[in-house]
Amino acid sequence: MPLLRVDQLSKRFGELVAVDRVSFEVREGEIYGLLGPNGAGKTTTISMLCGLLRPDGGGVLVAGRDFWSDPQAARRIMGVVPQEIAIYEELSGRENLEFWGRIAGLAAAAARQRAGELLEALSLADRARDPVKKYSGGMKRRINLGCALLHRPRLLLLDEPTVGIDPQARANILEFIRGLVREGTAILYTTHYLEEAETLCHRVGVIDHGRLLAEGTLEELQRRIGDARLFIMEGRLDGATPDAWPGFREQFRVIQQSERQLVVAATAERDPADCLKQLLALPVRLENVTLKRPSLNDVFLQLTGRELRE
Amino acid sequence: MLRILLVKDLRRARRNPVPWLVSLGVPFLITALIGLAFGPSSGGGVGRIKLGLVDEDDSALTRMLRGGLNQEEAGKYLEPHFLTRAEALAQIDANKLAAVVIIPKGFTRDYLTARAPVKLELVKNPAESIHPAMVEEMAATLVTGLNAVARDLQADFPEWRAIFAGDQDVDLRTIGRLLENAGDRLHVARDYFPPLVTYEKATVAGPPAAGLGAGETRGIFAFLQLGMAAMFLLFMADHAVRDFYRELNLRTLARFRTLREGLAVFVAGKVAYAVAIVLLGAVILLGGAALVFQFTWRSPGALLGLVVAYALFGAGLMGFVAAVAGHERHADRINNLLIMILAMAGGCMFPPEQLPGFVREHLMPLMPTAWFVSAARGLQFGGGPAWTGAALKLGLVGGVLVVGAAALFRRRLAKGVR
Numbered sequence: 001m002p003l004l005r006v007d008q009l010s011k012r013f014g015e016l017v018a019v020d021r022v023s024f025e026v027r028e029g030e031i032y033g034l035l036g037p038n039g040a041g042k043t044t045t046i047s048m049l050c051g052l053l054r055p056d057g058g059g060v061l062v063a064g065r066d067f068w069s070d071p072q073a074a075r076r077i078m079g080v081v082p083q084e085i086a087i088y089e090e091l092s093g094r095e096n097l098e099f100w101g102r103i104a105g106l107a108a109a110a111a112r113q114r115a116g117e118l119l120e121a122l123s124l125a126d127r128a129r130d131p132v133k134k135y136s137g138g139m140k141r142r143i144n145l146g147c148a149l150l151h152r153p154r155l156l157l158l159d160e161p162t163v164g165i166d167p168q169a170r171a172n173i174l175e176f177i178r179g180l181v182r183e184g185t186a187i188l189y190t191t192h193y194l195e196e197a198e199t200l201c202h203r204v205g206v207i208d209h210g211r212l213l214a215e216g217t218l219e220e221l222q223r224r225i226g227d228a229r230l231f232i233m234e235g236r237l238d239g240a241t242p243d244a245w246p247g248f249r250e251q252f253r254v255i256q257q258s259e260r261q262l263v264v265a266a267t268a269e270r271d272p273a274d275c276l277k278q279l280l281a282l283p284v285r286l287e288n289v290t291l292k293r294p295s296l297n298d299v300f301l302q303l304t305g306r307e308l309r310e
Numbered sequence: 311m312l313r314i315l316l317v318k319d320l321r322r323a324r325r326n327p328v329p330w331l332v333s334l335g336v337p338f339l340i341t342a343l344i345g346l347a348f349g350p351s352s353g354g355g356v357g358r359i360k361l362g363l364v365d366e367d368d369s370a371l372t373r374m375l376r377g378g379l380n381q382e383e384a385g386k387y388l389e390p391h392f393l394t395r396a397e398a399l400a401q402i403d404a405n406k407l408a409a410v411v412i413i414p415k416g417f418t419r420d421y422l423t424a425r426a427p428v429k430l431e432l433v434k435n436p437a438e439s440i441h442p443a444m445v446e447e448m449a450a451t452l453v454t455g456l457n458a459v460a461r462d463l464q465a466d467f468p469e470w471r472a473i474f475a476g477d478q479d480v481d482l483r484t485i486g487r488l489l490e491n492a493g494d495r496l497h498v499a500r501d502y503f504p505p506l507v508t509y510e511k512a513t514v515a516g517p518p519a520a521g522l523g524a525g526e527t528r529g530i531f532a533f534l535q536l537g538m539a540a541m542f543l544l545f546m547a548d549h550a551v552r553d554f555y556r557e558l559n560l561r562t563l564a565r566f567r568t569l570r571e572g573l574a575v576f577v578a579g580k581v582a583y584a585v586a587i588v589l590l591g592a593v594i595l596l597g598g599a600a601l602v603f604q605f606t607w608r609s610p611g612a613l614l615g616l617v618v619a620y621a622l623f624g625a626g627l628m629g630f631v632a633a634v635a636g637h638e639r640h641a642d643r644i645n646n647l648l649i650m651i652l653a654m655a656g657g658c659m660f661p662p663e664q665l666p667g668f669v670r671e672h673l674m675p676l677m678p679t680a681w682f683v684s685a686a687r688g689l690q691f692g693g694g695p696a697w698t699g700a701a702l703k704l705g706l707v708g709g710v711l712v713v714g715a716a717a718l719f720r721r722r723l724a725k726g727v728r
Binding site: 075 | 311314318321322325326560561562564565566567568569570571724
């Protein structure tokens, strides 16, 4: 049974459809990545999953029970790490952890003990008494994460938890998250970083303009493009008309076309050397042709017609 | 839960004390400045005015006017020096006098023959500003009064002139008749003296008020500090309640809502925080003032009860305005203005007697600041409304405003406002 099931979730702000019939599920011991650019609807989705916003349509099941039938019970199961660093800068790291532990329902002694464990696990024990305002960005992010873990949630909702920190701090946080998954925690992880989604998530849902465009494992998503290979042709392509090239449409699918670049994928499994030979024979002046495995960005490109980084 | 939230907020306040120190320090400063300038230790308001009087007419009438300057009431404010013109001008040059009033020769004759409106000469010391201006006002008032009397009693003036000039023996019966005539006319004219639009209110005699300074030489500090406290405690309540918006911006409120269902406990926590801050502030402002300015609060228990109710009112009002304003910056502006209006119309900044009649009689009774200040001053000086009634009203209004604020915040958050 999935720990989180989202079914046809929708939210509208006036004329703007922020989330449009989004459905997915997250299982125990799994990281489900919600990948999309800023404004795609990721945070609105998370806000509905944790009860900050009431959905206009659809439902959310947490551990098999409708969230709104017993919101407090659902909240005991889940922990939420907001995108912003939602902690008190005047308080120390330990005070923040203990406070959020008490709010989550722990007794004072239990909150104190759990805060100590988390400070160790997050490598912050030596700075536990310092006010958070004296922490580095990465340390604040770690405390921000820790504040959601006091009550040992089985389901963790992480909303872009590594935004704005250096690669080393990001690697530490990602490693910590992998440790949580090994212990069986189910994680919903929103991000607009392709590398994070590719290396961290077991399954990824691609979201844009409030709609879930595709989901699956990285391999499943790559297969949507075709045969797991892309040919990137560079040269003078401003007047190129692939539709007019004889037999081209039967053999290749255009992923992206610009004045300098044409990205195509073979429509069926074929020898790359044959494909390359055929492309070089096209009636255009090419300066370079490269072959690569499709990334999530390519998937996003194919699904939306634009790059995730734009 | 409330205690956990309160401890957290008080810790945060302790780590960032500057806004609170400003709110606590300013009332002390203002009270000290005003108290020292106008309080009993200053020797009585602006001090006695050193006034030179040159009587070049030297008649019975002018001798009477000169005598008036030495009378008890005038003596409180004036320190008259009777000099010749040359002496007086020399003392002005030496900065020993604030002003010189010269009664010119022929003053009595001109006055009693009604040849022309009477005139006094005034020489002001240019090195001073307040005292000469006061003398000028007094001289103008005197001249206006004399001219008004002249118009009313002109028929009797020949006889008066004869008496003052010593043309006839002083006949006491004649003087008695003239005085009776003057009294009758002034009595009849009394109805025409007040302005066309008047404002009167009958007051029921209450127990005699001790009044400022009656057996309480430091009373002015207590009087002022209560008014200052009423105003600055509202500023503190405002700052404490607006922490709600800071939590909204920090997203800590959102985090709270991911862990706890409902907003009531969070709003209650902020109200408790505001009440605690106001109470702490009141203890420092009122207790500290008693220590610094060396007076004692006569009913500290009742005053504390009143302050608790006022704190609830302050938290409720500021919270309600903040919820209506919808944004911390807007709430800040509105609340600053509102507090100033409440403080002025509520008699916090000025003694109520100094307020315009309309404000004093119609607006002030509606001002919760006035409920607090008048009841608190009543506890200290006597004569005010019962503190229990004031506390009840403040608590009730505060409670209603808190509920309203909570409902408004809840509605805003439900709409997804961040």
